[in-house]
Amino acid sequence: MADTLERVTQIIVERLDVEADEVTLEAGIKEDLGADSLDVVDLIMELEDEFNLTIEEEDAEKINTVGDIVNYISGVNKVS
Amino acid sequence: MLNRVVVTGLGVVSPIGNDLSTFWDSLLAGKSGAGPLTRFDPDSFPTPFTTRIAAEVKDFDPLPYIDKKEVRKMDIFIQYAVAAAKMAIADAKLDMEKEDLDEVGVYIGSGIGGMNTIETNARLLHERGPKRVSPFFIPMLIANMASGQVSILTGAKGPNSASVTACASGTHSIGEAFRILQRGEASVMITGGTEATITPLSFAGFCSAHAMSTRNDDPGRASRPFDKERDGFVMGEGSGILVLETLEHALARGANIIAEMVGYGMTADAHHLTAPAPEGEGARRSMIRALKDADLEPTEVNYINAHGTSTDLNDKFETMAIKGAFGNHAYKLAVSSTKSMTGHLLGAAGGIEAIVLAKSIQDQVIPATINYEYPDPECDLDYVPNEARKANVRVALSNSLGFGGHNATIIMKAVEEV
Numbered sequence: 188m189a190d191t192l193e194r195v196t197q198i199i200v201e202r203l204d205v206e207a208d209e210v211t212l213e214a215g216i217k218e219d220l221g222a223d224s225l226d227v228v229d230l231i232m233e234l235e236d237e238f239n240l241t242i243e244e245e246d247a248e249k250i251n252t253v254g255d256i257v258n259y260i261s262g263v264n265k266v267s
Numbered sequence: 268m269l270n271r272v273v274v275t276g277l278g279v280v281s282p283i284g285n286d287l288s289t290f291w292d293s294l295l296a297g298k299s300g301a302g303p304l305t306r307f308d309p310d311s312f313p314t315p316f317t318t319r320i321a322a323e324v325k326d327f328d329p330l331p332y333i334d335k336k337e338v339r340k341m342d343i344f345i346q347y348a349v350a351a352a353k354m355a356i357a358d359a360k361l362d363m364e365k366e367d368l369d370e371v372g373v374y375i376g377s378g379i380g381g382m383n384t385i386e387t388n389a390r391l392l393h394e395r396g397p398k399r400v401s402p403f404f405i406p407m408l409i410a411n412m413a414s415g416q417v418s419i420l421t422g423a424k425g426p427n428s429a430s431v432t433a434c435a436s437g438t439h440s441i442g443e444a445f446r447i448l449q450r451g452e453a454s455v456m457i458t459g460g461t462e463a464t465i466t467p468l469s470f471a472g473f474c475s476a477h478a479m480s481t482r483n484d485d486p487g488r489a490s491r492p493f494d495k496e497r498d499g500f501v502m503g504e505g506s507g508i509l510v511l512e513t514l515e516h517a518l519a520r521g522a523n524i525i526a527e528m529v530g531y532g533m534t535a536d537a538h539h540l541t542a543p544a545p546e547g548e549g550a551r552r553s554m555i556r557a558l559k560d561a562d563l564e565p566t567e568v569n570y571i572n573a574h575g576t577s578t579d580l581n582d583k584f585e586t587m588a589i590k591g592a593f594g595n596h597a598y599k600l601a602v603s604s605t606k607s608m609t610g611h612l613l614g615a616a617g618g619i620e621a622i623v624l625a626k627s628i629q630d631q632v633i634p635a636t637i638n639y640e641y642p643d644p645e646c647d648l649d650y651v652p653n654e655a656r657k658a659n660v661r662v663a664l665s666n667s668l669g670f671g672g673h674n675a676t677i678i679m680k681a682v683e684e685v
Binding site: 202203228229 | 335339399401402406
């Protein structure tokens with residue numbers, strides 16, 4: 188979990204040009220971290236590459252916060 | 268009554284300098300920007316590239332002009348345009364916070380658009396499928412996006428468009444911006460051209476069309492417009508952007524006026540995909556239209572910055588076109604091709620060459636055609652061989668001639684009786 192958050196944070200910092208301490212579990216990707224809808228698609232593609240998984244469209248739509256991303260990735264890893 | 272239009276700011280990213288003073292000093296020193304290809308490895312393909320040289324932009328850093336987060340969403344041709352536009356705005360001392368933004372427009376052309384982006388994403392599509400194609404793919408590649416991004420990043424909300432006419436894109440854009448100002452549809456226009464096509468796919472295409480020089484062992488001497496040994500163009504890249512404004516607006520804000528823009532003409536060859544019309548008749552008519560538009564006699568022109576690509580047909584036919592438009596005066600005026608130094612910037616060529624017009628008028632000096640060694644009997648004008656020349660430049664004209672038979676000409680003049 189901690190490791191997942193670290194890797195997610197690194198990607199978000201790189202892609203959205205924000206400071207690492209802004210990337211908390213509660214932070215909204217659009218509201219707090221300034222992503223637009225294209226940024227979100229781009230971010231999800233990067234996460235899919237980094238964690239070697241596929242995030243389905245209907246799941247992607249439910250992702251609002253950094254915590255949603257981390258939980259999704261942890262959930263997938265638990266199942267597999 | 269049409270508004271008078273003046274040039275008040277210049278910005279450039281080029282193979283011979285990433286700011287105006289370096290660019291201009293390099294041009295006057297006769298420096299070539301050409302060298303071996305470094306953007307990609309021409310030996311990493313199943314068969315060799317016949318052309319392995321280019322005039323690349325060196326050490327370009329977008330970060331002084333564009334936020335890091337936005338850089339990733341811009342093809343390099345857009346980054347060049349944004350950087351050059353911001354430099355031009357700074358040079359014009361145009362304070363966007365004080366301007367009526369509805370009166371500030373943008374008109375920046377590109378001949379091709381985001382070739383790098385197309386190639387990268389085509390590879391992703393074929394190797395990994397449609398879901399790996401970037402959501403920024405389309406807004407990175409479309410040729411109008413230089414104009415779009417410059418408006419987004421500067422706040423310019425007035426008329427906004429882009430010409431896509433191959434190697435005439437920059438000149439058409441400047442001409443159209445000039446018209447917008449003449450008609451009073453804006454007070455300020457940020458205008459010019461941008462291009463970044465030093466990529467394997469575009470290189471392969473131009474190689475197959477036998478358009479580029481293959482003087483691979485001597486890149487600095489490969490672009491040799493009007494010389495008998497010329498064998499094709501050397502591809503360049505970069506962006507040239509000007510701030511144009513109505514004379515009234517420039518005077519009202521106390522702007523430094525560099526030159527006046529006085530004429531624009533355009534024609535079509537209606538002849539061939541890539542070859543110019545025989546005897547350059549389309550280019551001749553384009554120059555005649557621009558002269559008429561400027562209400563100038565041919566004998567008043569002191570300097571022509573030629574399209575002068577260093578291809579066999581262009582240089583021969585453009586010479587004939589100049590003789591057709593200027594008669595005997597063709598032998599008295601100075602003609603030079605700065606592509607001998609910058610390479611051919613395709614859709615950006617008209618942008619940087621309009622800057623050459625403005626600077627030649629401001630500094631009363633004409634940059635040379637370098638690499639001029641062997642006279643060609645079919646090219647017998649004064650090409651300002653090898654050395655820049657101090658000269659009285661009151662009126663200067665620039666041609667851009669594009670694939671598809673697009674011809675465009677602009678004319679600038681020293682500012683008199685304001």
